[in-house]
Amino acid sequence: MTQRYQLFINNEWVDPLSGLWFDTLDPFSGEAWAEIPRANKEDVDRAVEAASAAMDGPWGTMSATDRGLLLHKLGELIEKNADNLTLAESRDNGKLSSEVGGQVRYMAKYFYYYGGLADKIQGAVIPMDKPKVFNYTRYEPIGVVATITPWNSSLLLTAWKIAPALCAGNTIIAKPSEHTSASMFELAKLFIEAGFPPGVFNVITGFGNEVGEPLVTHPKVPRIAFTGGDEGGKRVNLLAAQHLKRVSLELGGKSPHIIFDDADLTRAANGVITGIFSAGGQTCMAGSRLLLQEDIHDEFIERLLAIAGKAKLGDPTRSDVQVGPVATRPQFEKIMEYIQIGKDEGARCILGGNARTGEGFGAGQFVEPTIFVDVDNSMRIAQEEVFGPVLAVIKFKDEADAIRIANDIRFGLAAGIWTKSLHRAMLMSEKIKAGTVWVNNYRSTSFTTPFGGYKDSGLGREGGIEAVKEYLETKSVWISTDLDMPDPFVRKY
Structure with missing residues (x-):
């Protein structure tokens, strides 16, 4: 039997006004396992x-310290209920249970961190150049705040x-992907248990034109936080700009993973595998362009083939499986199209390149770990985000050549560098245009540090103290200490 969810509004479970639900599918079995409410503009209202009423109610008058305690309590409940959250998300997006479980447990730390930070957001007294004025x-x-998140890591990206x-004291309307909404409802249950006042956290589900656009354009929603593809991000930014809304966009990437000839090749090979084949390549920060210095190219490829060629595909709930199914059928078809594009462009496929079907592969949404060599950076598989387990290998000569190739892309989300040279590490970190640069590691994130992209990879930052500033207005207050009435016709500059 399938589970039927309801919308979560004002701490209550309510049916969508449309009276409609739609199925959410298990990517492994291909079968519907839950029914998701199909909201519309009236539900958004x-x-x-x-959420607006909550800003003027108990939440809006709550002390920052008490807000922080609620966030900490929520973190505790996430850890306590990690298995249930993991099950819902893994069943929705097909990611390995082990990976989703790790994300969920780490996600709790975001609420601990920001819970501790809540009562430490301090203004400042400004030294003034004007006499008899106190300014702070x-x-x-x-x-x-409207949050719109994709299907690949729904819970973690929402927590960000x-x-x-x-x-910062805002209220939330969360709109998850229509493909992966169930886990957001499971998270909503914990807001009630933690004791959050009504209206602080709300969940609206449905499709972009029916829910997403009304949410982005609503006059009482001044802040949009979006993660997704760059085309979707441009659409959100365009709609929000018409109403002068504040927007943050965490979009796509085509991140260069750069291996120099002095690197520890064993560690680097493991890092490359993690960067592209973990989560089936369905992550914005995937190291999908591998830049290899010429004289280590062949040796390094052999190392990659030895590791990636043994990857076990299958049921994501099994502990011995390393690559799960692609999350949605349209994404599976897109990945297979890009593999064909790579072959047509003249790149040479030396590993994978096929769908995996048959016994043990459920509905057949599996793509083998795929490696292309003889790739030119101008090819589509090097320039466009595939969002799957497809690695494009490009040779380079020296630092200048690597920098040129790495930056010759419209994206700028992340980059990885493997070298034992401090000079190279510093030079490459400075010259590569990306929001995150990993040196001798890859795909690490933390609640303590900002994450975001250059160029078409987005706007704004998530994580660390900087993220809080993204959700605050700064007010400058001027208090006159002058007891004399000023001349009304003389302006003091």
Whole structure:
């Protein structure tokens, strides 16, 4: 039997006004396992009114310290209920249970971190160049924040947004991908248990034109936090700009993973495998372009083939499986199209390149770990985000050549560098245009540090103290200490 969810608005479970639900599918079995409410504009209005009212209610008058305690309590409940959250998300997006479980447990730390930070957001007294004036700054919440997140890591990417936004005193309307909504409802249950006031956290589910656009354009939603593809991000930014809304966008990437001839090749090979084949390549930070210095090219490829060729595909709930199914059928078809494009462009496929079907592979949404060599950086498989387990290998000569190739892309989310040279590490970190640069490691993230991209990879940052600033308004307050009435016709500059 399938489970039927309801919308979560104002701490209540309510049916969508449309009276409609749609199925969410298990990517491994291909079968429907839950029914998701199909919300519309009127449901968005209900959620916005609840979130707006909460800003003027108990949440808006709560001390920052008490807000922080609620966030900490939520983190505890996430850890306590990690298995249930993991099951919902893994069943929705097909990622390995082991990986999703790690993400969920780490996600709790975001709420601990921002819970501790809530009562440490301090303004400042400004030394003034004007006599008899006292000036200070204060930080205030923006208001209702709409979070729109994709299907690959629904819970974690939502936590990146809502933890700092709640820390800053805002309220939330979460709109997860229509493909992976179930885990967001399971998270909503924990908000009630933690004791959050009504309206602070709301969940609206459905499709972009029916829910996403009304949410982005709603006059009472001043702040949009979006993670997804670059085309979707451009659409969100365009709609939000018409209403002068504040927007953060965490978009796509085509990140260069650069291996120099002095690197520890064993560690580097493991890092490359982690960077592209973990999560089946379905991550924005995937190291999907491998730049190899010419004289180690052949040896390094042999190392990759020895590791990737043994990867076990199958049921993501099994502990011995290393690569799960692609999350959605359209994404599976897109990946297979790009593999064909790579072959047509003249790149040489030396590993994988096929779908995996048959016994043990469920509905057949499996793509073998795929490696292309003889890739030119101008090829589509080097320039466009595949979002799958497909690695494009490109040779380079020296540092200048690696920098040129790495930056010859419209994306700038992340990059990886493997070298034993401090000079090279510093030079490459400075010259590569990307929001995150990993040296001798890859795909690490933390609640303590900002994450975001250059160029078409997005706007704004998530993580660390900087993320809180993304959800605050800065107010400058001027208080006159002059007891004499000033001349009304003389302006003091």
